[in-house]
Amino acid sequence: MIEYGNTNADTVIVVDFETTGMSPDHGDRAIEVGAVKLEEGEVVDRFQCLMNPGIRINGFIEDFTGITNAMLKQAPPCEEVMDEFTDFIGDGNLVAHNASFDRRFLDAECCRISRNYKGDFACSMLTARRVYPDAPNHKLGTLVELNCLPNDGTFHRALADAEMTTHLWLGMLNDIRRGYRIESISFSLMQALSRVSKTAAPGFLSRWTGPPS
């Protein structure tokens, strides 16, 4: 059994946002959220929804994501989607690739509707830098290809990216379990692993889990 989390111990939400740009502090908004809910390491639910930010998106974002202004015009407003998504999160912990980015948008959109969430974030990118230090880079697409993870060729859409991040996350859990011959990995261990230095990571894991096989 895989042990997760500090709040709801067995629930992890792998989340990905598509946005109008890089910074909510400069007026950027979320335009799509996708998420995969894991309980005890098994996918139990999914969430995907476009949302209308009330502003036009530029051509770069249209080309980058495939999400058009026409699509967003027909989408429900951000406030409605985020209210529903906050319910979906519940008190689970959260995982995202480069979590600092998704956390900023989640925080900003939740703030707009006066909602909050209890869970902690873990970053699959920072963790991957420790688990796969020799990867050519730690972009999501590279790690998916490197590990032959399931994908349908769709990138930069919220649910597709969340699905790939889910496979990456579970793959890293399994690689650590196999390498260190352990049965249980806590969410907090994965969080902490992403925060130790690259060279310290193996020793750090050994202290938590025993020596590698």
Next chain:
DNA sequence: TGCCAGGCCCTCTTTAGGGCCTT
């Protein structure tokens, strides 16, 4: 008009700078 972020890590560092990663 042109430009615009933020958090984290690494190292030729720590009184800093540059690269990575996300849209």
